[in-house]
Amino acid sequence: MAVKPSGPVRPGPMQVGNLEIDVVVVPERGSVRLTVERDARITAIVPAGMDSALLVHVVKRRSRWIYDKLEVRVEDAALRPVKQFVTGEGFLYLGRNYRLRIVDEVPVPVGLVRGRILLRRDCLDRAQEELIAWYRHRGGSWLPKRAESWAQRMQAPLENVAVRRLGYRWGSCNQNGGVNIHWATMQLPAHLVDYVLVHELAHLHRQDHSAEFWAAVARAMPDYQQRRARLDRLGAHLWLPEGAQQ
Ligand SMILES: [Zn+2]
Structure with missing residues (x-):
């Protein structure tokens, strides 16, 4: 049986299914904010004292959105030009x-x-x-x-x-x-x-x-x-x- 996370969220990495989420606790925050960075890192900014199980639920509910973002990030990386330091570049x-x-x-x-x-x-x-x-x-x-x-x-x-x-x-x-x-x-x-x-x-x-x-x-x-x-x-x-x- 899988161990379910419980208790208040702690800052640091957290695994939700295949996704690794970097949890940042901000006391004055009122709700969860998920971001997918350009390096494909996923961050959850959460209010202090939020229950881990609730965060897992939020991440799962938004997983479609996260996967879409991750896909875009991979495409972005392929678009970036590689420069050569030669005359004419x-x-x-x-x-x-x-x-x-x-x-x-x-x-x-x-x-x-x-x-x-x-x-x-x-x-x-x-x-x-x-x-x-x-x-x-x-x-x-x-x-x-x-x-x-x-x-x-x-x-x-x-x-x-x-x-x-x-x-x-x-x-x-x-x-x-x-x-x-x-x-x-x-x-x-x-x-x-x-x-x-x-x-x-x-x-x-x-x-x-x-x-x-x-x-x-x-x-x-x-x-x-x-x-x-x-x-x-x-x-x-x-x-x-x-x-x-x-
Ligand atoms: Zn801004």
């Missing part, structure tokens, strides 16, 4: 495709000069890292102004914006008014980067994805649904090399 920056050129004499490892991304030959063995550093640097100087003007419009208490590795999220924020944007987001057209910004800025007021949260997003960006759908499709095609996600 294309890299996106703010929605525009730039050809790479390997060069000998430039002052910085990576630079955008006259419509070409120049990569210095002696950096070839760490090209991926240098390109990511370039996206972070470039995004780090482009984003703050953009974010500040949205923050003003939305009256969001923005303190700073950083471009970093964010695992499988395009953006995140914290209680201190900090907004983080994934470096890979800088490949998107500006109006989609704006959606990621607006989404995170709205979280500075509300941490959840409640109706009030989406209403705030819609007030700032009436066409956010189209942008979000576009981000879902385009996001799957962005360059996000294995091992560079975390």
Whole structure:
């Protein structure tokens, strides 16, 4: 006879049928929230003291949805381009495709000069890292102004914006008014980067994805649904090399 889980849920891995669920307990949460990350990790954010058997029931009830999501994640992984660091390879920056050129004499490892991304030959063995550093640097100087003007419009208490590795999220924020944007987001057209910004800025007021949260997003960006759908499709095609996600 299988041992049925009972008692309050505990944080950490939990097996439900064939699914491994990562349980995160958040005391102030009122209901269960299930997410399927881009690396196919399944997370259940649950209120403190929730009964394990009830969580198992919720997961089972939503298993069709989870399996559908997992399938999409696998398809997404197949869509991701693999880049080669050779002259002629294309890299996106703010929605525009730039050809790479390997060069000998430039002052910085990576630079955008006259419509070409120049990569210095002696950096070839760490090209991926240098390109990511370039996206972070470039995004780090482009984003703050953009974010500040949205923050003003939305009256969001923005303190700073950083471009970093964010695992499988395009953006995140914290209680201190900090907004983080994934470096890979800088490949998107500006109006989609704006959606990621607006989404995170709205979280500075509300941490959840409640109706009030989406209403705030819609007030700032009436066409956010189209942008979000576009981000879902385009996001799957962005360059996000294995091992560079975390
Ligand atoms: Zn969100």
